[in-house]
Amino acid sequence: MSSTWSLPADIEIPVRHPMAPEPGAQMREHWEKCFGCGSDQPTGLGMTFIAGEGLTVEAQFDVAHRYQGGPGVIHGGILSTGFDEAMGTCCMLLANSVVTAHLEVDYARPIVLGSTLKFSCRIDGAVRRKVYSSAEAYVDGSNAPVATARALFVQIDMDQHFKDTKQFIDHF
Ligand SMILES: CCCCCCCCCCCCCCCC(=O)SCCNC(=O)CCNC(=O)[C@H](O)C(C)(C)COP(=O)(O)OP(=O)(O)OC[C@H]1O[C@@H](n2cnc3c(N)ncnc32)[C@H](O)[C@@H]1OP(=O)(O)O
Numbered sequence: 001m002s003s004t005w006s007l008p009a010d011i012e013i014p015v016r017h018p019m020a021p022e023p024g025a026q027m028r029e030h031w032e033k034c035f036g037c038g039s040d041q042p043t044g045l046g047m048t049f050i051a052g053e054g055l056t057v058e059a060q061f062d063v064a065h066r067y068q069g070g071p072g073v074i075h076g077g078i079l080s081t082g083f084d085e086a087m088g089t090c091c092m093l094l095a096n097s098v099v100t101a102h103l104e105v106d107y108a109r110p111i112v113l114g115s116t117l118k119f120s121c122r123i124d125g126a127v128r129r130k131v132y133s134s135a136e137a138y139v140d141g142s143n144a145p146v147a148t149a150r151a152l153f154v155q156i157d158m159d160q161h162f163k164d165t166k167q168f169i170d171h172f
Pocket residue numbers: 030084085086087088089092096097098099100101102127128129130152154156
């Protein structure tokens with residue numbers, strides 16, 4: 001796998017928020033209608049998350065047949081959605097609201113329908129409002145990652161960012 005991704009020279013390791021879930025505890029969905037994590041989104045991925053040590057999170061979802069791209073294998077966009085959601089949730093360890101600014105994925109192996117796809121994510125560092133994350137995805141029975149990803153998230157003011165779409169909170 002190859003990438004031109006590099007972390008900035010002035011990157012710092014942020015502090016895990018004292019109110020973040022304990023290592024081993026489940027992390028909550030950020031929005032119940034979210035395609036990635038929402039419990040009120042029947043067509044979504046239904047991802048679940050466990051806080052790890054430090055600035056790490058483990059996540060997973062089952063690769064349902066409706067996520068098919070090529071015959072019998074996951075659609076690449078679904079896999080990148082899983083990375084996006086998993087790494088974004090990892091940023092919640094800082095107790096900040098973030099959105100994805102940049103996401104890149106290296107696809108190493110086809111992922112068969114019916115697999116449980118697991119993600120190991122971490123925060124690599126932060127600069128001002130920017131939070132850098134990386135992750136690997138695995139399927140059961142394989143020690144080698146089936147895909148890897150890197151992403152930049154940017155902290156936002158929720159009220160400002162969603163000021164034009166607030167009606168979706170009451171009328172989905
Ligand atoms: C679904 C939402 C849930 C939200 C609730 C939160 C809950 C917690 C998260 C839970 C997990 C979520 C997981 C799913 C997350 C999504 O899928 S979010 C949906 C997809 N993303 C979007 O829609 C974002 C669209 N983009 C934007 O709104 C704006 O471009 C941004 C990203 C907010 C940045 O705009 P801005 O606030 O005006 O800030 P700006 O000054 O342009 O950039 C800030 C810094 O970032 C850098 N930057 C910005 N974009 C880039 C880029 N593409 N490449 C490199 N650098 C960049 C700038 O250069 C600047 O750097 P410095 O000057 O500090 O060195």
